[in-house]
Amino acid sequence: INECERNNGGCQHRCINVEGSYSCDCNPGWQLGNDGRTCYSRFHCILVNSKRNGNIPQSHG
Numbered sequence: 001i002n003e004c005e006r007n008n009g010g011c012q013h014r015c016i017n018v019e020g021s022y023s024c025d026c027n028p029g030w031q032l033g034n035d036g037r038t039c040y041s042r043f044h045c046i047l048v049n050s051k052r053n054g055n056i057p058q059s060h061g
Helices: 044-051
Strands: 016-020 021-025 030-032 038-041
Touching: 038 044
Parallel strands: none
Antiparallel strands: 016 021, 030 038
């Protein structure tokens, strides 16, 4: 059985079929969320984490 054939296995970006199971993966520049299916922009994750800590990252250069 290829779990990725139906609805991309429920993965937002890529579904990787392995024997007896599957996993989701994200495109470059994206990070897999805690649900194991949803992908988030890495830039978005940095901003969310920074806001939680009360710090906004400064760009250098």
